[in-house]
Amino acid sequence: MDDYFVNKNAQSNGDHEVHKSGCNWMPHYKIALGPHLGCYSAVLAARTHYPQSNGCAFCSPLCHTS
Numbered sequence: 796m797d798d799y800f801v802n803k804n805a806q807s808n809g810d811h812e813v814h815k816s817g818c819n820w821m822p823h824y825k826i827a828l829g830p831h832l833g834c835y836s837a838v839l840a841a842r843t844h845y846p847q848s849n850g851c852a853f854c855s856p857l858c859h860t861s
């Protein structure tokens with residue numbers, strides 16, 4: 796399991812990106828989502844904080860939609 800985080804700051808398109816521990820693009824202001832088996836459940840957890848959450852294109856490409 797990996798620890799996941801969601802960015803407190805939205806991207807320009809309104810998305811709050813979800814990152815896996817160790818990602819080079821980990822934001823400074825973030826909410827810990829706890830350990831998850833994969834990005835899918837992590838994004839679901841992020842959506843309890845921010846309905847418009849999306850996987851990071853670099854660390855969670857399977858959950859990234861553009």
Ligand SMILES: [Zn+2]
Nearest residue numbers: 814818851854
């Ligand atoms: Zn990332």
